[in-house]
Amino acid sequence: MQLSVIILNYNVRYFLEQCVLSVQKALEHIEGEIIVVDNASTDESCEMMKQKFPEIKLIRNSENVGFPKGNNIGVAHASGEYICILNPDTVVAEDTFEKLFNFCHSELVSESNTGIIGCKLIDGTGQFLPECKRGVPTPWVAFTKIFGLYKLFPRLKWFNQYYAQHIAENENGEVAILVGAFMFMKRDLYLQVGGFDENCFMYSDDIDLSYMVQQLGKKNYYFAETTVIHYKGESTVRDATYRKRFQEAMQFFYGKHFKKSVLFDYIMRFGSFVFSFFKKSQQQNRVVLVDEFVVFTKNSDLKFEALEEKKCTYLSDFNLFDSDSKKNREVIFDTSTFSFKEITSFMQSKANQKCTFKNYLANSNYGIGSNHANDRGEVKILK
Template sequence: MKLSVIIVNYNVEFFLEQCLNSVLAASNGIDVETIVVDNNSVDNSLNMLNEKFPQIKLIANKDNRGFSKANNQGIVISKGEYVLLLNPDTIVEEDTFKKVLDFMDAHPDAGGLGVRMLDGKGRFLPESKRGLPTPAAAFFKMFGLSKLFPKSKKFAAYHAGHLPQDETHEVEVLSGAFMLMRKTALDKVGLLDEDFFMYGEDIDLSYRLIKGGFKNYYFAGTRIIHYKGESTKKNTVNYVYVFYNAMVIFAKKHYSKENAKLFSFLINSAIVLRALVSIVASTIKSLVVPFIDFIIVYAGMFIAANYWGEIILGEQQHYPIQFLYIVIPIIILFWQLSVYYSGGYDKPIKAQKILLGLLIGVMLILVVYALLPEIYRFSRALILFGALWSAISMISWRFIVYLLGVKSMKFGSKIAKRISVVGSDEETERVLSLINNTSIDASFLSKILLDIKLKTNVDTRVLGSVEQLKEIVKIHKISELIFCAKDFKAREIIDLMAELKSPDMDFKIAPPEQMFIIGSSSIDTSSDVYFVEVNAINKQSNKRFKRLFDFVISCMLLLTYPLHFWLSKQPLGLIKNLVLVIIGKYTLVGFDEDIKDVNLPQIKRSLLHPSDLISDDASNEDKVRINLVYARNYRIGNDFNILFKAFRLLGRINIINE
C-alpha cells in the first residue's frame, strides 16, 4: 500500500462528498486506501458514505473525539507507506497524489510535506507554509506587525512570509488540512498529541518531525482548494480561545519554563484583548443605529411636548415629568422594537419596513392608550406627532449619512447575484434548473459552454465559450461562477479560480447528478450551499417572525391555560413545553426529526411538525414531501394551521425528556 488518506468528518456531508470524489480521481493508478473517521455527525454523512463510497474504510465514533484522537484512530489501522491527513473541506487536483509521492520518494530526508492551498475564492492561504510559533513570532502575529510587513523574515515569521508561495521550500510547520507524512517517521516520533483537541496538533507534530531528524517541505508543485472555516467557524471569540490555548499547550511542552511563561502571558493577553475588542465592536455596531434613532426621536418629542405646553396651551409644565422622562422613552423603545421585528434595522435599508414597523407600533400604542384610565392619557396628538417625526427622522438621517459616503446606509434591495454556469450544454441546463428551484436572488442567469459550436439552437442565455471566460466575466459583470464538476477536472477549476480571483467574485462547484451546489464566499464565513427548494424557512426575516410567533403564542397559551388545558392529551407536559418555547429552546412548529434521507435547513427542534397532520402509518416518502413543502413555502399561517389542528399533541412528554 503506497498511500493512506485519512479524513476526519464532523457534520460537513456535502464538503466530504466533494472531497472524496477528488480523492478517488487523484488515486487513479496509485495503491491508495481512504479512511474516514466520523466524529458522531448528526447530518446525513454516514448514510452518504455507506451509499456512495462503500469502498472506503469507515470508523463511526459515538462521540466527538476531536481532531487528534480521530486522526490517530485512522493512522493506527492504516497500511500505507505514506499517511495523508486531509480535511473534508478540501479538493485535490487529479495529479496531486502522484506529484507529492514522487517528491517524497526523491527526498528520503523528508518527514512531512504540505502543499499550496487556495481558499474558496481562489486566494492563496498563508498557512500553507508556516514557521514555529516562537514568542517573538506569536507576538508579531497577534499584534498585527506581520500584516504590516508581510514579506519580512522577522515580523512575518509565523507564516514564513519571506518564502515565495510559488516555490518549493523547506519549512518548519505543516498544515493539518493537508499533511503528508512518511509512516516510518511517524513510527519514530509518535502520533498526534491527543492533549490537543483541535488546533495546534499539526504544529506539535511538525516540530517533533524536525526534532526526530526529518525535514518538512512546502511543495508548490500542486494545489488544493481548502474552503477553510466550513468545518469550524474561525472568526469567533471561542475559536480564538481554543486556538491560542492550544499554543499554550505547545509552549509548555517544547519551550523552556521561562519562555513558556512569557508565551502564556502573551497568549492570555491576546485572548482577553481579542475578546474585549470583539464584544465591544459587536455591541457598538449593533446598537449605534438604534441609539441615534432614539436620541433624534426623543429630542424631537421632548421639544414638541414643551412647545405644545408652553406656546399652544400657555402652561409652563403641561406634561408631568413622568411622561417626559419615562413614558416617552418607553414609547420610543416600543416603536424601535416594532421596527426591528419588521426588518427596519436590516441591511440594506428599506424605508417601507421602517414605516411598517412604526405603523404597527403606533396602532398597538393607541390600543393600549384607549384602555388606560383618563388620568394616564396624556396626549394622543403627541403620540401621532412622535410617530410622524420618527418616520421622517429615521429615514432622513440614514439617507444623509449615505450621501456622505457611508455605504452601510445604502437603501434598496440586496445586490442580486449575476450568475453564470460553466460547462456542457446539458449540465449547465441541469444546474440552471436547480438554481431556479431555490430562492437564490439572481438578477442574471447565464451559461458559458465548453464548446459553443456544439450548440445547435439559439439560446440567449449562452454568453460564449470557456476560451472567452475572462472577457465574459468583465463585460457582463459576472459576480458568481458555478463550475460543472462533470465537465472539468479539479485542476482546471483551480486554474480558472486562480486566474479570475477578485474580491467581487464567488466560485461554486456543482457535483454531477446532485441536487446541491457547494462553495465558499470567504475564508471567514460559513459556506454557501444551494439546495433545491429548501431554504425559504431559513431566511432571516422568517426566523425573526417565527421567533416572535413562538413567544407571543406561547405566552398567550400560558395565560389562557385554564380555558384550553382540557384539549391537550398531556396538560402538564403542555405547560413545560410552552415554557421551553418561551426561553428559546424549542419552536412550536418545525420539522419531523424521524424522517430519513432528507436534508433540511437547520432550525430549532419543534413540538409539532407537518407530519402530525397525516396518518401515523404514512410512509417516509410522504413525511419527507410534506416537510419539504413546509420548508420551501414557509408562512406564519402554516404554523397557525398546524398548531390549531395538532393542538392536542402540544404537550408531548417525549419532547421535554430528550
C-alpha cells in the same frame, strides 16, 4: 500499498462528499485507500458515506474525540507506506498525489531525510492561504503574528517568519510548520513521533506534529506545484468554545516546548484571547448580491431551474468567460465535465474579479462553496 488518505469528518456532509470524490480521482493511478473517520456527526454524513461510497472504510466514533485522536484512529487502520492527513472541506486535484510522489523521489529532496510535505492551499474564492507554510511560533514569532507586525515588515526576517514569507507562494522550499488540513508523510514517521498529541483537542496539533518531526532532524517542505482548495472555517464555528480551545491549544504548545515564564504566559494568554476574538468577529455569513450566474458545463442538457430568476449564461469553455465584466457573478462548475484541477486553476485566475464559486456534483441538486475564507460554507439549491 502506496498511500492511505485519512479524512476526519465532523458535520460537513456535503463537503465530505466532494472531498472523497476528488480523492478517488486523484488515486486512480496510485495504489491507495481512503479512510473516513467520523467524530459523531449528526448531519447524516455516515449515511451518505454508506449509500454513495460503500467500498470506503468508515470508522464511526461514538463521540467527538477531537482532531488529534480522530486522526490517530484513522492512521492506526492505515496500510499505506505514506499517509495524507486531509480535512473534509478540501478538494484535491487529479494529479496532486502523483506530483507529491515525484517530488519525494526527486533529486531536490532526500527521501530518507524528508519529514512532512504540505502544498499550496487556496480558499473558496481562489485566494492563497498563507498558513499553509509557517515558521515555528517561538514567543517572538507568535508576538509578531498576534500584533500584526508581520504585515508591517514582510521583507524583514525578524518579522516575516510566522508565514515563512521568505518563500513565495509559488515557490517550493523548506519550512518548519505545515497546516493540518493537508499533511503528506511516511506512516512510519508519523508513528515514530507518536502521531498527533491527544492532550491537545485541536488547533495547535499541526504545529506540534511539524515541530516534533523537525526535532528528529527531518526537513518539512512546502510544495507549490499542486494546489488544493480548503474551504477554511467550514468545520469550525467560531464561538465561545472555539476561543476557549484556541487559547488552551496555544498554552499547551508553549507549555510543552518552551521554558515557562510568568510574563510570557500572561502575554500569550492575552494575545491568544485577542487573536481568537478577532477571528470570531471575522466569521459572518456575508450576503453576496449576485447579478448574473455563469455555469461551466459541457453537458448541453444540464439546466438549473433555481437560477432562472437571474440572468444565467451556460458556457462550455473557460476562454469564453468575460473577464472585463463589472458585474457580481456566481460561477458554477459542473465537476462531471471539468476536472478539479481545471476548476482550481480558473478560481485562482479570477480570484479578484468580483466572483464567487460553487461546485455542482453530478446527480445532485446543489452547488457547494464558500464566499470568504472566514465564512461558513454554503450549499446552494440549483434544481
